[in-house]
Amino acid sequence: MPPALSIKGLSKRYGDGTLALEDLDLEIPAGSFFGLLGPNGAGKTTLIGAVCNLIRVTGGEISVFGQPGTGMAARRMIGIAEQEPNLDKFLTVYETLLYHGGYYGMRGAEAAERAEQMIDAFDLRAKRDVEAPKLSGGMRRRLLLARALLHRPRLVILDEPTAGVDLELRHELWRYIRGLHEQGTTILLTTHYLEEAEALCDEIALISRGRIVARDTAEGLKRSHGVDTLEEVYLRTVAGGRIAMDQLEEVE
Amino acid sequence: MLKLWKQTILAPVISSLLFMIVFGLSLGDSIAEIGGFEYRIFIVPGLIAMAMAQSAYSNNSSTIFQARNDRYLDDIIAAPMSARQVHLGYLAGGAMRSLIIGIVLTALALPLTGAPLERPLELLLAVLLTITGFGALGIIVGIYAQSWDNQSFINNIVILPLIFLGGVFYSVGRLGSPWEQISHLNPLFYVVEAMRYGFLGAADVSPWLSLGVVGAITIALVAWAQLLFSTGHRLKP
Numbered sequence: 001m002p003p004a005l006s007i008k009g010l011s012k013r014y015g016d017g018t019l020a021l022e023d024l025d026l027e028i029p030a031g032s033f034f035g036l037l038g039p040n041g042a043g044k045t046t047l048i049g050a051v052c053n054l055i056r057v058t059g060g061e062i063s064v065f066g067q068p069g070t071g072m073a074a075r076r077m078i079g080i081a082e083q084e085p086n087l088d089k090f091l092t093v094y095e096t097l098l099y100h101g102g103y104y105g106m107r108g109a110e111a112a113e114r115a116e117q118m119i120d121a122f123d124l125r126a127k128r129d130v131e132a133p134k135l136s137g138g139m140r141r142r143l144l145l146a147r148a149l150l151h152r153p154r155l156v157i158l159d160e161p162t163a164g165v166d167l168e169l170r171h172e173l174w175r176y177i178r179g180l181h182e183q184g185t186t187i188l189l190t191t192h193y194l195e196e197a198e199a200l201c202d203e204i205a206l207i208s209r210g211r212i213v214a215r216d217t218a219e220g221l222k223r224s225h226g227v228d229t230l231e232e233v234y235l236r237t238v239a240g241g242r243i244a245m246d247q248l249e250e251v252e
Numbered sequence: 253m254l255k256l257w258k259q260t261i262l263a264p265v266i267s268s269l270l271f272m273i274v275f276g277l278s279l280g281d282s283i284a285e286i287g288g289f290e291y292r293i294f295i296v297p298g299l300i301a302m303a304m305a306q307s308a309y310s311n312n313s314s315t316i317f318q319a320r321n322d323r324y325l326d327d328i329i330a331a332p333m334s335a336r337q338v339h340l341g342y343l344a345g346g347a348m349r350s351l352i353i354g355i356v357l358t359a360l361a362l363p364l365t366g367a368p369l370e371r372p373l374e375l376l377l378a379v380l381l382t383i384t385g386f387g388a389l390g391i392i393v394g395i396y397a398q399s400w401d402n403q404s405f406i407n408n409i410v411i412l413p414l415i416f417l418g419g420v421f422y423s424v425g426r427l428g429s430p431w432e433q434i435s436h437l438n439p440l441f442y443v444v445e446a447m448r449y450g451f452l453g454a455a456d457v458s459p460w461l462s463l464g465v466v467g468a469i470t471i472a473l474v475a476w477a478q479l480l481f482s483t484g485h486r487l488k489p
Contacts, residue, residue: 014489015489049488049489052326052330053329053330053488054326054329054330054488055488055489056483056484056488056489072332072333072334073332075330075331075332076332078330080326080330082323082326084323086322086323086324086326086327087322087324088319088322088324089318089322090255090256100327100331103327103328103331103332103333104331104332105332147327
């Protein structure tokens with residue numbers, strides 16, 4: 001089976017000259033739960049944007065389950081829940097999901113049925129006819145996730161899905177994401193919560209200055225750096241900037 | 253699509269009707285006939301053209317700008333739809349609202365003023381070109397705009413004055429030289445003229461010249477909007 005995501009030589013330089021991604025290679029096996037960790041500005045969101053057709057890349061190749069990343073087949077297989085809630089403020093919960101189904105080629109009845117399923121799955125029934133601005137932060141997170149999953153994507157990209165949510169909802173979202181993974185869906189998760197990455201992910205990549213600087217299981221990363229916690233690995237690699245990069249090269 | 257009907261449909265219909273009542277029915281009797289038509293009849297095509305053009309423009313510019321600003325445009329760009337499909341979707345949304353306004357205004361204005369509907373096919377062509385062209389202009393401005401002020405600036409400082417100066421309330425043919433010739437450089441003049449020919453069967457210039465100019469402008473604007481969607485310029489960093 002081809003990898004869920006294959007990225008080769010990906011580069012992105014923004015108009016202001018910022019090099020957000022530099023010749024980045026990454027392969028995520030199908031069915032895995034993959035974590036992407038890095039500080040703000042490391043290139044996580046740019047990488048996700050490139051995979052989801054949300055930015056214009058400067059160079060490189062992306063394929064999703066063997067399909068070219070820019071093609072319709074690849075886009076149909078990806079579901080994304082972005083970091084900031086990006087919901088149409090004029091649409092209700094139900095309409096948000098219904099429209100999304102339409103964007104992904106679902107017929108009216110199919111999209112309506114699926115929207116109702118997702119409303120129940122994410123406990124949004126009481127808010128079904130409420131518009132996005134009137135939802136609480138937690139409810140918006142649920143809706144973002146419901147929208148990302150509505151079209152049954154094979155690769156789900158979650159950009160800090162639990163940022164700013166309370167502990168109870170965080171664990172509820174974890175349960176749901178784990179269940180999704182157990183059903184065979186590939187998950188790419190970015191998070192600032194290291195314990196979240198450690199608890200959920202089969203494999204973790206650390207990104208710094210637009211490049212993947214380390215990749216392994218949580219245990220493997222700790223072992224190769226001779227430390228006890230993922231936090232120490234993080235501090236030694238990506239958080240330390242240039243010095244940490246030098247250290248990493250020494251380790252390698 | 254019609255969730256905001258009070259704002260997107262009702263408001264422009266009421267404001268256009270007020271123009272017809274105040275200028276046409278109240279003041280019309282004191283103004284001489286223009287081109288053989290009573291004044292209240294003469295102004296109907298231009299007012300309907302103005303309402304439809306502004307609606308097609310402002311609906312699309314605000315829709316795109318809002319989607320960019322709140323970033324829910326990402327949900328559309330990430331979806332398996334081609335640039336052409338997304339473009340067509342936005343054009344159709346703006347055109348549909350604009351068409352509803354045109355139909356409602358026509359249904360009210362004809363019995364109210366006694367205006368005829370002499371050339372329905374030419375009128376239909378003029379309407380389709382107008383709402384498509386102004387819809388595409390709305391998309392372009394919505395994509396380039398950096399604030400709400402930018403898109404309302406184009407409407408209030410460019411479109412509205414050019415439509416007024418394009419002969420909504422008067423015949424450009426009555427203007428002396430050089431204002432008549434200068435008016436012919438105004439692209440909105442041809443929109444008003446094409447619509448006037450459709451309703452009244454008469455206009456200051458040939459209907460084919462009007463339709464040709466409006467058609468050429470529409471094609472150029474649609475091509476520009478398509479280019480923006482295809483390249484992702486200002487839609488994708």
